[in-house]
Amino acid sequence: MxxxxxxxxxxxxxxxxxxxxxxxxxxxxxRDDAALLAPPPGHDLVLTADAVVAGVHYFADDPPxxxxxxxLGVNLSxxxxxxxxxxxxxxxxxxxxxxxxxWIAGFTTGLSEAAARxxxxxxxxxxxxxxxETVIGVTALxxxxxxxxxxxxxxxxxxxxxxxxxxxxxxxxxxLRRKPPAAWSHGLGYAARAHLVDRYLHPQPRLALAAAVRIxxxxxxxxxxxxxxxLAKMMRTADLGAExxxxxxxxxxxxxxxxxxxPRLIDAVLTGxxxxxxxxxxxxxxxxxxxxxxxxxxxxxTVIGTVSGEPGAxxxxxxxxxxxxxxxxxxxxx
Amino acid sequence: MxxxxxxxxxxxxxxxxxxxxxxxxxxxxxRDDAALLAPPPGHDLVLTADAVVAGVHYFADDPPxxxxxxxLGVNLSxxxxxxxxxxxxxxxxxxxxxxxxxWIAGFTTGLSEAAARxxxxxxxxxxxxxxxETVIGVTALxxxxxxxxxxxxxxxxxxxxxxxxxxxxxxxxxxLRRKPPAAWSHGLGYAARAHLVDRYLHPQPRLALAAAVRIxxxxxxxxxxxxxxxLAKMMRTADLGAExxxxxxxxxxxxxxxxxxxPRLIDAVLTGxxxxxxxxxxxxxxxxxxxxxxxxxxxxxTVIGTVSGEPGAxxxxxxxxxxxxxxxxxxxxx
Numbered sequence: 231m232x233x234x235x236x237x238x239x240x241x242x243x244x245x246x247x248x249x250x251x252x253x254x255x256x257x258x259x260x261r262d263d264a265a266l267l268a269p270p271p272g273h274d275l276v277l278t279a280d281a282v283v284a285g286v287h288y289f290a291d292d293p294p295x296x297x298x299x300x301x302l303g304v305n306l307s308x309x310x311x312x313x314x315x316x317x318x319x320x321x322x323x324x325x326x327x328x329x330x331x332x333w334i335a336g337f338t339t340g341l342s343e344a345a346a347r348x349x350x351x352x353x354x355x356x357x358x359x360x361x362x363e364t365v366i367g368v369t370a371l372x373x374x375x376x377x378x379x380x381x382x383x384x385x386x387x388x389x390x391x392x393x394x395x396x397x398x399x400x401x402x403x404x405x406l407r408r409k410p411p412a413a414w415s416h417g418l419g420y421a422a423r424a425h426l427v428d429r430y431l432h433p434q435p436r437l438a439l440a441a442a443v444r445i446x447x448x449x450x451x452x453x454x455x456x457x458x459x460x461l462a463k464m465m466r467t468a469d470l471g472a473e474x475x476x477x478x479x480x481x482x483x484x485x486x487x488x489x490x491x492x493p494r495l496i497d498a499v500l501t502g503x504x505x506x507x508x509x510x511x512x513x514x515x516x517x518x519x520x521x522x523x524x525x526x527x528x529x530x531x532t533v534i535g536t537v538s539g540e541p542g543a544x545x546x547x548x549x550x551x552x553x554x555x556x557x558x559x560x561x562x563x564x
Numbered sequence: 565m566x567x568x569x570x571x572x573x574x575x576x577x578x579x580x581x582x583x584x585x586x587x588x589x590x591x592x593x594x595r596d597d598a599a600l601l602a603p604p605p606g607h608d609l610v611l612t613a614d615a616v617v618a619g620v621h622y623f624a625d626d627p628p629x630x631x632x633x634x635x636l637g638v639n640l641s642x643x644x645x646x647x648x649x650x651x652x653x654x655x656x657x658x659x660x661x662x663x664x665x666x667w668i669a670g671f672t673t674g675l676s677e678a679a680a681r682x683x684x685x686x687x688x689x690x691x692x693x694x695x696x697e698t699v700i701g702v703t704a705l706x707x708x709x710x711x712x713x714x715x716x717x718x719x720x721x722x723x724x725x726x727x728x729x730x731x732x733x734x735x736x737x738x739x740l741r742r743k744p745p746a747a748w749s750h751g752l753g754y755a756a757r758a759h760l761v762d763r764y765l766h767p768q769p770r771l772a773l774a775a776a777v778r779i780x781x782x783x784x785x786x787x788x789x790x791x792x793x794x795l796a797k798m799m800r801t802a803d804l805g806a807e808x809x810x811x812x813x814x815x816x817x818x819x820x821x822x823x824x825x826x827p828r829l830i831d832a833v834l835t836g837x838x839x840x841x842x843x844x845x846x847x848x849x850x851x852x853x854x855x856x857x858x859x860x861x862x863x864x865x866t867v868i869g870t871v872s873g874e875p876g877a878x879x880x881x882x883x884x885x886x887x888x889x890x891x892x893x894x895x896x897x898x
Contacts, residue, residue, distance in 0.1 A: 277590075
């Protein structure tokens with residue numbers, strides 16, 4: 231990928247040529263030491279920082295546009311789950327050995343597209359080099375009306391559990407990106423394959439749901455480490471348990487096609503990472519309003535289970551009622 | 565350093581054991597997906613993100629307490645130069661191959677001390693692993709009364725140029741940390757050596773000067789890439805020039821001792837990086853109030869020159885009046 235025959239741009243050139251055009255007003259053209267943001271009156275700030283690392287969170291040969299989409303997307307996903315509207319982001323780009331100007335150009339093009347799509351301008355950051363792998367750190371800022379951030383803890387016994395979109399696509403897409411690809415993938419049609427890989431490469435933060443979640447949900451988080459593991463985390467913080475019907479978990483047509491080829495993939499679907507969907511709970515009487523608001527926003531929210539007052543690991547029940555056990559309940563990138 | 569015989573803590577263990585105790589109220593115990601901050605009414609937010617990388621910004625065998633002091637300090641230095649009071653910070657810790665629990669314990673102890681000293685609690689972040697070198701990204705948030713952030717651009721012809729503390733210590737300290745140490749270092753006394761290395765390892769953000777700079781200065785930035793290069797940057801953004809008297813640049817006793825051993829070190833003093841002092845300009849009639857406020861805050865600000873209406877590289881004049889030329893005007897870590 232790298233083209234060592236071409237001279238690399240300097241830090242100042244990267245900033246002036248590729249990053250300054252992405253800066254919002256608060257970024258001051260990236261020509262000051264800091265960014266300036268007038269927080270919207272009557273609002274709280276919601277802050278999140280997530281990094282993606284080459285060889286850990288993405289493949290070093292993933293397209294740089296995709297890497298940018300993931301680096302910003304995983305952070306905006308956290309804002310969405312908290313019910314926050316994005317204000318802007320800071321980027322810390324630690325460039326590892328293999329970069330060249332084409333990579334920077336592709337990465338910043340992807341970043342620009344994602345930032346524009348989600349109304350989240352670049353505010354500032356730092357560009358450094360590292361002898362190791364590229365590390366891309368993003369800090370995203372959002373706003374919620376004062377006191378209205380949706381906490382991870384906050385579920386109550388009897389709440390319905392809901393997830394947005396579909397679950398498991400990215401985990402299956404990861405299987406397709408591996409070399410060699412997973413054995414089950416050979417029977418998969420082109421469209422399904424493209425969908426799953428796209429879901430792995432290009433997480434779509436559910437910002438369209440932020441307002442619905444903020445108004446109607448009692449607890450929320452994004453699903454980044456797998457549905458089973460993240461639901462367990464959410465229940466642990468509230469000292470509660472959960473019952474989930476596996477058959478109710480929303481799946482894409484592509485995931486259903488993969489499951490038809492190998493039913494054992496249901497484990498990867500339920501415990502794999504990188505979904506970047508919203509997991510939330512709502513009082514039973516709030517569910518209709520919540521799902522209607524989500525439908526109106528264009529992203530379905532599906533009821534998959536119920537919060538129980540018995541603390542413990544969430545129970546995932548197969549259609550016959552038998553509880554499933556997972557070899558590994560949660561995905562960890564660490 | 566690493567002790568592969570000992571099991572490493574997991575990400576969750578690192579967070580619970582070492583990072584959660586540093587979290588301020590807005591950090592929500594690091595048990596949510598995001599941090600929550602109620603911005604002070606009537607204030608603007610000032611945001612800065614700087615990363616330090618093992619082998620680039622610090623030596624991999626620097627004490628982890630020192631690395632933490634530097635990672636937070638370089639960011640708080642930006643806030644100080646903008647006249648901002650710290651609100652908190654987010655940490656993205658990408659742990660490279662060589663880490664062990666002792667390193668984490670030392671690093672977080674140093675972080676805790678620096679955060680407490682500067683009133684800047686941990687709000688959130690991310691802990692990831694990398695196959696490469698450790699990359700430590702910090703995003704720091706500060707507040708200034710609305711409209712009062714001190715810009716880098718903002719100097720006017722005739723302004724006096726001032727710097728805080730002393731210049732060049734860290735660049736000389738870097739020479740002492742190199743293996744083998746610089747030749748001139750052998751004649752240096754123990755106290756001078758300790759002072760210079762301390763200044764390299766432990767940048768002290770000049771937050772004590774934030775209010776004085778905010779009230780009395782017209783332009784400000786921190787000196788991170790060398791006095792000559794950073795002054796050139798400041799003048800470029802304002803389309804101005806500058807005249808500096810080299811003899812007026814404030815030096816520590818340790819730096820004077822080194823210069824007596826090798827007068828050529830003046831180049832390293834004026835162009836070396838890592839000072840983390842404040843460089844600012846003030847109208848001539850504001851200088852007395854500015855220096856008095858700085859003295860009252862316990863950190864001297866010294867007049868070193870004058871802004872000129874002639875755009876161009878700042879001219880550094882020796883006592884005889886001759887302009888100096890530098891082999892390399894600015895230090896770049898990139």
